[in-house]
Amino acid sequence: MDKLNVLVCDDDKAIADALEIYLKYENYGVIKATNGIQALKALAEQEIHLILMDIMMPEMDGLSATIKIREEKNIPIIMLSAKSEDTDKITGLNFGADDYVTKPFNPLELMARVKSQMRRYTSLGSIAVKNNILKTGGLELDTEAKELRVDGEIVKLTATEYGIILFLMKNIGHVFSIAQIYEHVWDEPSYSVENTVSVHIRRIREKIEINPKDPKYLKVVWGIGYKIEKY
Amino acid sequence: MDKLNVLVCDDDKAIADALEIYLKYENYGVIKATNGIQALKALAEQEIHLILMDIMMPEMDGLSATIKIREEKNIPIIMLSAKSEDTDKITGLNFGADDYVTKPFNPLELMARVKSQMRRYTSLGSIAVKNNILKTGGLELDTEAKELRVDGEIVKLTATEYGIILFLMKNIGHVFSIAQIYEHVWDEPSYSVENTVSVHIRRIREKIEINPKDPKYLKVVWGIGYKIEKY
DNA sequence: TATAAATCTTAAGAAAGTCTTAAGATTTAT
DNA sequence: ATAAATCTTAAGACTTTCTTAAGATTTATA
Structure with missing residues (x-):
């Protein structure tokens, strides 16, 4: 709470x-x-x-x-x-x-x-409200309204997308492997390499990045994983 | 007066x-x-x-x-x-x-x-003016008279409907899962997924929304839950 | 520059969540 | 005690989201 x-x-x-x-x-x-x-x-x-x-x-x-x-x-x-x-x-x-x-x-x-x-x-x-906004650059994740704003504009996320963004934004700047992301968000072990994470990452980028091919926020670190860039 | x-x-x-x-x-x-x-x-x-x-x-x-x-x-x-x-x-x-x-x-x-x-x-x-009205957009919940007005029109709610609306309007903009709503309104743990909440939600929408299929106030966030929209 | 490895993209089927309806159970009012 | 109102449950329809797989693209490295 x-x-x-x-x-x-x-x-x-x-x-x-x-x-x-x-x-x-x-x-x-x-x-x-x-x-x-x-x-x-x-x-x-x-x-x-x-x-x-x-x-x-x-x-x-x-x-x-x-x-x-x-x-x-x-x-x-x-x-x-x-x-x-x-x-x-x-x-x-x-x-x-x-x-x-x-x-x-x-x-x-x-x-x-x-x-x-x-x-x-x-x-x-009633539930008390708090400092529930995770921020970096133009990204603001409201963990109460379950909303993401990019430069002030509300972006609708699905539950899984929200879960991924939440996990990464709670750890801004920290790189996580696909397996780690899968395990944290899905809360179950990732036996094989999960392409599903990539697909979600791509969809998130489509929603939050001006140019998904050259992402400003949701960065990939080759061979290692993904992170939300710190600004 | x-x-x-x-x-x-x-x-x-x-x-x-x-x-x-x-x-x-x-x-x-x-x-x-x-x-x-x-x-x-x-x-x-x-x-x-x-x-x-x-x-x-x-x-x-x-x-x-x-x-x-x-x-x-x-x-x-x-x-x-x-x-x-x-x-x-x-x-x-x-x-x-x-x-x-x-x-x-x-x-x-x-x-x-x-x-x-x-x-x-x-x-x-020292004239009493009620300070107990929760408002957003055209929705006004009078927690003293236990009445809901939509664009000034009184809408009759059942006790359960009132409980749900009260909980959500005390936390305008905050998304709650079906389980959370159940637990707060019924005050008991929700073991299984409670479809009963959905039914009440639908009835509330029927009463307060012009178009229940495209609700203005009682919104769903897919896979996450419901909220009263902040206006 | 060629090669391998990782990531990206796409689309279609599967899965999951929500909506709707109706019937029976329960509660409330008379 | 009875009628009326409300609540719960269940099932199917409907909608949205997720996953998978295969091919395309990009990156790192020799």
């Missing part, structure tokens, strides 16, 4: 690192940012499920960032950590945070709050 | 009355209960959007009530008020509360948290 990602946004490296340890222990993915601008960037680029945001940060403070985030993204939950004046808290909450914790905080308590907020992703059988 | 209703569940009348004043000032509807059993009764009879629940109460304590409520109702948010031991807090959170406040609390802070939680019903002041 896919991981839930937490964006830790704090300019105090010690705190950020400590949080990372706790969060990873709870099996969350962790992305770090040291100011609001970085946070916005991370949000644009990655799938984030929860933000732990410090109010006091250089560049763009946590409050402003929170407001900006709320303007466009509704999904992630935001928790401000701050000095303990009540007014601060209230202001923060009204500007879009779902909860807050005052520093210094009890890590266990914080984790409990994180879990509590994360519950919205896991209730009633 | 409905008001958002808060169920105040505390055996201490002074506290309950004070909360009522603050809540009414913020234009929430207030229902009071002095123990867990009363709370459950109120929940069954009225539309409640948020519960302020005391941990210590006669008859049935707040924790037990919280657990019971969570078993059947997913909608209301619960906040426990308790003595300040950390373990209490954490236990409470893990048993289903969304947030908690320790006594004695600052009423302004509490109101801020109430508002924060109420935000899920949408931020048009």
Whole structure:
């Protein structure tokens, strides 16, 4: 099952690192940012499920960032950590945070709050979404939608084609022999040399390469095997 | 035009009355209960959007009530008020509360948290607007009314159909195998390939698709599974 | 450049997955 | 208790995909 990602946004490296340890222990993915601008960037680029945001940060403070985030993204939950004046808290909450914790905080308590907020992703059988896109150059394999995009265009793959691409893209740059590919994708031993793999490779190339005869992504290494080129 | 209703569940009348004043000032509807059993009764009879629940109460304590409520109702948010031991807090959170406040609390802070939680019903002041509609393209699944609308028209679904659509729409764009769908919706392992899923899928298509043979919403990915298309 | 080995291409039949239908079983409502 | 609605199962039709094999092409090497 896919991981839930937490964006830790704090300019105090010690705190950020400590949080990372706790969060990873709870099996969350962790992305770090040291100011609001970085946070916005991370949000644009990655799938984030929860933000732990410090109010006091250089560049763009946590409050402003929170407001900006709320303007466009509704999904992630935001928790401000701050000095303990009540007014601060209230202001923060009204500007879009779902909860807050005052520093210094009890890590266990914080984790409990994180879990509590994360519950919205896991209730009633919904499956959390994550960083599920394998990328190299113009190739993007979405392992959730089971879709491949080549330069942004969706390319339809059959189950076997998907299996081959998935295997190779999980190991970008690594060359695998036909036998290895067969065994991994079909999950059964390959007694003879399997021409069927070649046929699938060719079909994949037809779908993803501009010039299948001079492939950019799905390369052959003569006498050895195939790989997805690293870009 | 409905008001958002808060169920105040505390055996201490002074506290309950004070909360009522603050809540009414913020234009929430207030229902009071002095123990867990009363709370459950109120929940069954009225539309409640948020519960302020005391941990210590006669008859049935707040924790037990919280657990019971969570078993059947997913909608209301619960906040426990308790003595300040950390373990209490954490236990409470893990048993289903969304947030908690320790006594004695600052009423302004509490109101801020109430508002924060109420935000899920949408931020048009304290007027309830449903935030529980899953949408994509012309499909709208109202998880509260348990209704599906296709281009605004209500489509009646059976329980199983609803379960399938709910699961898929909670994960729009995500492809699930027949076995995965079966396991999530039926909540039991799928030993053999379950044709029953196909049949339900077909019936759903008949209801929601203009042309079931070329579905716009409920797509099949050959050899892999089904998904609700993201629009 | 000739040769062998590996890969590529093609097309047709085989296999696998999905769709449809209908009938009987089960559940729900009255 | 009965009727109505819904669910499950099974079988065959249908569609898409996979595999195979044979010949063509490409590459490495002498």
